[in-house]
C-alpha cells in the first residue's frame with residue numbers, strides 16, 4: 152500500500168514532481184560540472200600556463216658559471232642527448248610535461264653576410280623512454296605561443312629549419328627558401344636546409360635560426376652533445392621549507408628533506424634533474440614557477456565557491472518547491488492524519504517521494520552536468536574535461552544532503568498541520 | 578455506561594466561546610443529530626469528539642477513555658481505532674483511485690485488504706467505479722466513497738459533519754439509506770446537519786445555540802420504527 156501511495160503521488164502528479172526533479176537536476180548538473188572542471192582544472196590551467204614556456208633551465212656544470220656571468224653559453228656544453236630520456240624517470244617524472252635540448256652553433260649562410268646563430272633542437276621528437284613508455288616532446292609544444300608563418304617542421308625532417316623573424320629579415324629569408332649553412336671559417340662542410348617556418352617570439356629567440364639537433368651536432372662536430380635543456384614542469388608553490396632547501400638542501404633535517412624531496416617544489420625537481428643528468432646544473436626560472444601554483448590554487452578556490460553557492464541555490468529552490476508542494480497537499484496530509492497516520496508515517500511518505508524524485512533528478516543532472524563540463528572545457532580551455540568517477544559519490548552525497556536539508560522546512564510544516572484545521576478549511 | 582460521555586466541556590478561541598459547558602451522553606447504538614445555526618459550535622464539538630481537538634475545559638469519555646487528557650499521538654491512535662469520520666467536503670486523495678482511497682484507511686489502521694475494500698465499495702453501490710480517480714466521480718459518488726472509507730475499519734462511532742450538505746436529493750437519499758442501514762446494524766452515529774428532514778431520521782436531535790445546548794428533541798417516529 153505504501154508503494155501504491157508513493158506510486159500514485161509520483162505518477163499522478165507528474166508535473167509537480169518533474170518540477171522538483173528538474174530543480175534537483177539543475178543543482179546536480181551544476182555540481183557535477185563544477186566538480187569535474189575543478190578536479191581537472193589543475194591540468195588545464197597548467198597546460199595554459201605552460202604556454203609561457205619552460206620553468207627550469209638545465210646547463211652543464213662549467214658553463215653554468217659562464218652563463219651566470221654573461222648570459223650566453225658558447226656551445227662547449229657537455230650534457231648528453233642520450234641521457235635526456237631519464238628526465239622521465241625521476242620521482243616527479245609525471246610532473247615533467249615537456250623538455251627540449253639546445254645546441255648553439257655560429258654559422259654562415261652562403262650568399263649572406265655575417266654570422267648567424269644556429270640552434271639545434273628537437274622540433275617534435277618521439278622519445279622511447281627507458282621505462283618502456285613513449286613521450287612526444289620538443290619546441291613545438293614548449294613554444295606553442297610563437298606566432299608562426301609557414302609551419303612547424305616535422306620531427307623526422309632532418310633538413311628543416313625555422314628562422315626567427317629578425318634573423319629572417321637580416322638574411323632576406325622567406326618560407327620555402329633553401330639555404331646552405333656552414334660553420335665559421337667556411338672550411339666545414341655545408342648543409343642545405345629548407346626554411347619551413349618563420350616565427351615571431353617577441354624575445355631574442357627571434358635572432359636565431361632553429362635547426363634539427365643532429366644537424367647542429369654535425370656542424371659543431373659534437374655528436375650527442377647538448378648545451379642546455381629547457382624543462383617545463385608542474386610545480387607546487389614555494390614555501391619556507393622549499394626556500395631553505397633551494398639555498399642549501401643540506402641544511403634540512405632528514406625528515407624535512409624527505410618532505411621536500413617528495414613534494415613537487417621546483418627546487419626539488421631541479422635537484423632530482425641534477426641527479427639523473429651527469430654534470431648538470433638545473434635552475435628554476437623563478438617567477439613563472441611560482442605563479443603557476445598560486446594561480447591554480449586561486450582558480451580552484453573560485454570554482455569551489457561557485458559550486459557551494461550553486462548548491463545553496465539549489466537547496467533553496469528545492470526547499471521552496473517542496474514546501475509549496477506540501478502546502479498544496481496540506482488537505483491530503485491532514486486527511487491522512489485524520490485517518491490515523493502518525494507523524495512518522497506521513498514524514499516517511501513525503502521523504503520517500505522526495506528522495507525518489509531526488510534520485511531521478513540527481514541521475515539526470517549528473518549526465519547533464521557531464522555535458523556542461525564538456526561545454527566549459529571546450530569554451531574555456533579548448534579541450535575535453537577528463538571525467539572523474541570520484542564525482543559520482545560526491546554528487547550523490549551532495550544531492551542527498553541538499554534534498555534533505557531542502558525538505559526540512561516542509562517536514563516541519565507538515566508535522567505542525569492539525570487535521571481539524573485543514574479539513575474544515577480554516 | 579454510555580459510549581460517549583461529555584461532561585461540562587467548553588472550547589474558547591481567544592474571545593470566542595465556541596462551546597460553553599456542554600453535557601451530553603450518547604448510548605451505544607444511538608443515532609443522534611446535532612443542529613443549530615452557523616457558528617453555534619457544531620463542528621467544534623465534532624472535532625472534540627473526533628479526537629482532532631481538545632476542549633479548553635471539561636471531560637470527554639469515549640468508550641471508557643478520557644480523551645480530553647490524552648496526548649496527540651494517542652488521540653491519533655484512538656481516532657484510527659474507534660472513529661469513522663465523514664466531512665462536508667469530500668476529502669479524497671486526488672491521485673488515488675476510489676479503491677485505493679479506502680485501502681489507505683485500512684493501511685493506517687491495520688492491513689490493506691483489497692477484497693474487503695471492494696465489498697465496502699459495493700455496499701455504497703460503487704463497485705464498478707473502483708478504479709476511478711476522485712476527479713472522475715460525481716460529488717455524490719465521492720461522498721459515498723468517503724462513507725465507505727469511514728466504515729471500513731468497523732468504527733464504534735461514526736461522526737458525519739454535514740454529510741449531505743453538498744448533495745442533491747437523490748444522492749442525499751442514497752447516503753441516508755446507508756446511515757439507516759448502519760444504524761440498523763447497531764452502529765452509533767452522530768450527524769451534524771442543517772436539514773430538518775435529515776435530522777428527523779435520528780432518535781434524538783440536539784440543538785446548539787451560541788455554544789450551548791438550547792434544547793433536545795426526541796423523534797418518536799424514529800424511535801418506534803427502531804423497534805420494528
Ligand SMILES: Nc1ncnc2c1ncn2[C@@H]1O[C@H](COP(=O)(O)OP(=O)(O)OP(=O)(O)O)[C@@H](O)[C@H]1O
Pocket residue numbers: 577590593594595613614615616617618619620621622
Ligand atoms: N480555530 C479557530 N479559531 C478561532 N475561532 C474559531 C476556530 N474554530 C472555530 N472558531 C469559532 O468558533 C465558533 C464555532 O465554530 P464552528 O465551526 O463550530 O461552527 P459551526 O456550528 O460548525 O458552523 P457552520 O454551521 O457554519 O459550520 C465560530 O464563531 C468560529 O468562528
Ligand SMILES: [Mg+2]
Pocket residue numbers: 619620621
Ligand atoms: Mg461546521
